[in-house]
Amino acid sequence: MTGMLEGTGPGLRSALWGPAASMRLHAALTAGMHPDPAYVAVLVERCAVEPDFFVRDMLTWALTRHDPAVTVERVLDELGSDVPQARSQALHTLSKIGDARTWPAITTALLTDEDDEVARAAWRTAAGLVPEGRETGLAETLATQFGRGDGEVQRSLSRAFVALGVAVLPVVERATTAGDAGVRAHAIATKRLVQQPDEGFEAAIADARRIVALLGAPLGEERADADR
Numbered sequence: 001m002t003g004m005l006e007g008t009g010p011g012l013r014s015a016l017w018g019p020a021a022s023m024r025l026h027a028a029l030t031a032g033m034h035p036d037p038a039y040v041a042v043l044v045e046r047c048a049v050e051p052d053f054f055v056r057d058m059l060t061w062a063l064t065r066h067d068p069a070v071t072v073e074r075v076l077d078e079l080g081s082d083v084p085q086a087r088s089q090a091l092h093t094l095s096k097i098g099d100a101r102t103w104p105a106i107t108t109a110l111l112t113d114e115d116d117e118v119a120r121a122a123w124r125t126a127a128g129l130v131p132e133g134r135e136t137g138l139a140e141t142l143a144t145q146f147g148r149g150d151g152e153v154q155r156s157l158s159r160a161f162v163a164l165g166v167a168v169l170p171v172v173e174r175a176t177t178a179g180d181a182g183v184r185a186h187a188i189a190t191k192r193l194v195q196q197p198d199e200g201f202e203a204a205i206a207d208a209r210r211i212v213a214l215l216g217a218p219l220g221e222e223r224a225d226a227d228r
Contacts, residue, residue, distance in 0.1 A: 012042045016059075021052040028055060032062030037070050044074050047093065048086035060093045072099045079105055084115040091121035095128055103129045111141050116149050120156040127163035139168035146175050146190070147183035155201045158190040162197050169194055185212045 015027035028046075031039045043063050050056045063071050075097075078090035087110065094102040102125065110122040123142060130138050145157055161172060172194060175187035188208035193199055 012039050016042065016046045016050075021055055024050070024052070024055045025058050028058035028062045032058070032065040035062075035066045037066070040066055040071050040074055044078060044090075047089040048078065048081065048083050050089075056089055060089065060096055063093050064096050068097055068099050072097060072101055076102070076105050079107075079110065084113075084118050087113065088115070088117040088121040091118065091125045095121070095125040098129065100129070100131075103131060108141055112144065116153050119145065119148075120153060123157055123160040124163075127160040130164070135164045135167055136171060139164055139171040143171050143175050143187075146178070146186045147180055151201075151205070154186050154189075154205065157186070158193050158201055158204075161190045162193050164194075166194060181212050181216065185209045188212065 012027060012031055016024050018024055018027070024046075028043070031043060040063065043059050043066075047056060047059050047063075050059060063075065072094070075090050075093050078086045081087055081090075091106075091110070094105075106122055106126045106129070110118065111126060113119045113122060123145075126138055126142075139161065142157060142160055148154065148157070161168060169191065172187055172191045176184055176191060178184050178187065185205065185208040188211060189201065189204040192204045192208070193201065
């Protein structure tokens with residue numbers, strides 16, 4: 001396989017578009033072990049359409065093994081793709097490369113992308129690459145996403161806030177009084193996780209939902225009327 005790939009983009013393309021995931025995985029591994037500038041465009045192109053999670057992860061690893069001077073600009077181009085997987089995988093790859101040029105490309109449109117996987121990748125990447133002093137601005141945008149999606153999506157957003165740290169707690173605190181109960185619960189859980197990063201998301205969100213339910217219950221008003 002190595003001899004077939006070395007120095008030839010077409011050879012890698014043929015291997016990565018093969019029918020067997022195991023063969024594609026090995027091709028991506030080989031491309032990472034023997035970096036060549038001719039491989040970058042092919043690896044990036046395959047990221048957009050590869051159906052197997054493990055192969056996609058190997059494609060990202062292979063790209064991180066190449067010279068960022070060649071790789072980063074090509075991967076950044078994918079952030080404007082019409083294909084959600086191309087955007088999400090590009091963000092994932094850029095988060096692993098960790099190049100400062102990535103930060104300006106993480107737009108509000110990506111942070112609020114209608115595709116959950118794209119948004120999750122954008123949150124993670126932005127939280128890892130945000131320049132010092134820009135954390136609060138990022139947190140303000142992320143706060144618009146409280147209450148979004150299922151448990152995995154909400155966990156991802158909370159993790160991004162945890163990565164930003166206690167400096168963004170005032171932003172989270174404001175969301176705990178939002179009109180939407182789901183937003184309030186997610187913000188309360190996130191506040192708790194920022195303060196106690198080792199706690200699990202499931203326990204934090206379950207407790208937060210109980211708090212929101214109790215505060216919204218009419219029991220307090222009925223007791224107050226009875227005491228009059």
